Amino acid sequence: MFHGYGRRMLARGDFRLILLELIAKSPKHGYSIIEEIERLTGGIYSPSPGMIYPALLFLEEAELITSTQENNRKIYQITERGSAVLAENRERIDMILDRVSRVGSFFAGRHGREGRRPFWSREEGREEKRGPPRDFVSVALTSLESTVGLARGRVPEAVLVEKLKEVERAIAEAAMAAPKEG
Numbered sequence: 001m002f003h004g005y006g007r008r009m010l011a012r013g014d015f016r017l018i019l020l021e022l023i024a025k026s027p028k029h030g031y032s033i034i035e036e037i038e039r040l041t042g043g044i045y046s047p048s049p050g051m052i053y054p055a056l057l058f059l060e061e062a063e064l065i066t067s068t069q070e071n072n073r074k075i076y077q078i079t080e081r082g083s084a085v086l087a088e089n090r091e092r093i094d095m096i097l098d099r100v101s102r103v104g105s106f107f108a109g110r111h112g113r114e115g116r117r118p119f120w121s122r123e124e125g126r127e128e129k130r131g132p133p134r135d136f137v138s139v140a141l142t143s144l145e146s147t148v149g150l151a152r153g154r155v156p157e158a159v160l161v162e163k164l165k166e167v168e169r170a171i172a173e174a175a176m177a178a179p180k181e182g
Contacts, residue, residue, distance in 0.1 A: 014096050015055060016059060017086075017096060018097070018100070019052075019055055019056065020064060020082050020086055021086060021093050022036050023065055023076050023077065023078050023082070024082065027076060027077040028076055029073040029076070030049065030076075034047055034052055040097070040100050056074075059076075062081075063079055065077060065078055065079060144167075148160065148164070
């Protein structure tokens, strides 16, 4: 989910954890979850019902959430089991939400306040894809910083340093091989 220029912002399972976290804050129906995710991401991502409802069904079948019917809408609430999963994954959830909100803040600041549509926006019921932001490097650096923060304590420091050196070398090689832009 949340593809951006060759990599995912969210790893497998992260989306379900975000859903659990949002539902834990207050019971919600599917459309309000879509709106909340769109707000968190600064408008760059609005999950489709085809993304949300299967994930909610999975969480319900796993007994992490329950639903009740109100005014032709399912309202989802977290269960004790769902709360336990959130507690077990608290550090990971905080890192995910930090990364998502940093990118969302970047785009909200760049696009929302200037009166332009967000990078990914809904207009008259259809999604319109615009080109990459001019300052995508800043977004990538923010994402890298969050990813490194998530890896610390989980990946041996020597491995993390070596991977970062590989990235640095690849960028330096590309910079040296490319003609200088005017």
